[in-house]
Amino acid sequence: MKAYRMLQWKQPAELVDIPVPEPGSGMVRLKVAGNGICASDLHLMHEWTESPSHLKIELPMTIGHEVGGWVDKLGAGVSGFEPGQPVVVTLAGCGHCRYCAQGWNNYCLNKGKQVGMGLDGGLAEYVVAPAGALVPVSSMDPAEAAPLTDAGLSSYHAVKRVASLLAGGTTVAVIGVGGLGHLAIQELKAITPARVIAYDLNERSLELAREVGADVCLKSEEPLMEPMSVEAVLDFVGAGATIAQASKMIRPLGHIVVVGRGPGAFEFKHNAMPYGAILSTTFGGSKLELMELIGLAESGYIKPHITRFSLDDVGKAYEMLEKGEIQGRGVIIPS
Numbered sequence: 001m002k003a004y005r006m007l008q009w010k011q012p013a014e015l016v017d018i019p020v021p022e023p024g025s026g027m028v029r030l031k032v033a034g035n036g037i038c039a040s041d042l043h044l045m046h047e048w049t050e051s052p053s054h055l056k057i058e059l060p061m062t063i064g065h066e067v068g069g070w071v072d073k074l075g076a077g078v079s080g081f082e083p084g085q086p087v088v089v090t091l092a093g094c095g096h097c098r099y100c101a102q103g104w105n106n107y108c109l110n111k112g113k114q115v116g117m118g119l120d121g122g123l124a125e126y127v128v129a130p131a132g133a134l135v136p137v138s139s140m141d142p143a144e145a146a147p148l149t150d151a152g153l154s155s156y157h158a159v160k161r162v163a164s165l166l167a168g169g170t171t172v173a174v175i176g177v178g179g180l181g182h183l184a185i186q187e188l189k190a191i192t193p194a195r196v197i198a199y200d201l202n203e204r205s206l207e208l209a210r211e212v213g214a215d216v217c218l219k220s221e222e223p224l225m226e227p228m229s230v231e232a233v234l235d236f237v238g239a240g241a242t243i244a245q246a247s248k249m250i251r252p253l254g255h256i257v258v259v260g261r262g263p264g265a266f267e268f269k270h271n272a273m274p275y276g277a278i279l280s281t282t283f284g285g286s287k288l289e290l291m292e293l294i295g296l297a298e299s300g301y302i303k304p305h306i307t308r309f310s311l312d313d314v315g316k317a318y319e320m321l322e323k324g325e326i327q328g329r330g331v332i333i334p335s
Ligand SMILES: [Zn+2]
Pocket: 038, 039, 040, 041, 065, 150, 151
């Protein structure tokens, strides 16, 4: 089968032929319907010179960690899934630590290799995933559901973190309307009555923000919202400058969630933000949140905007991602 594999650090991956993998004990083989492409893959290919210790990446490795597909073959000891069943792949926690016991598999401290980050990923015709990482999909096309596992879930987790602050008459700002931000706007509209303000530098991204329901769309260099005017900020850029912008908008007792990993720093000290305001970072989201999100998408509240590419065009797709030329999320369809 064709697979897009990293052969060496600091080199783009290459499309190569490898055997179809067999699922080991506790694992499930999926026929890949689609794999969303993520900026983390650009860091993985272009910047990392070795594996982060917790991921234990050994090359060569097939990349791609936003996977939707159909169950193809169950490994030994796996039950509860049927061949042909549509599923998506989420982060696998250890299942026995305090975080996992609370349902926060995304914050598990013992999580090891993940699909596309240690284990072979979804930019291939078939992928093998831990059974515990699979989440069933009902009516959605699993290729369209694939971006919900990462772009969708990371944004939904951030939305859930601030949702209790967003009663009627409140305002939330979304900074950066890319793969994550355009979903965050829809998620906010689906589960809160708050007014949503979207910020982006790019006019086309602001058009997308308008299309998916933002109440106010502002170019990032336009004058800021009134100081202390929003209950929550979701920062999908996460640069020093955007966190500083968020710190001026946020109200006392508000919450700024920084999801993006942009450059630069923000100096946190007394008077950097109004009293009682919280600044936090997040990683991914929980398995239960992914189930909720798929439910919202299948009920029509959320629609991921995707641009489809064939597996042969995967290199071009990453180039476009790097240049910011993909609206919404790029999804590779292997066959
Ligand atoms: Zn990602």
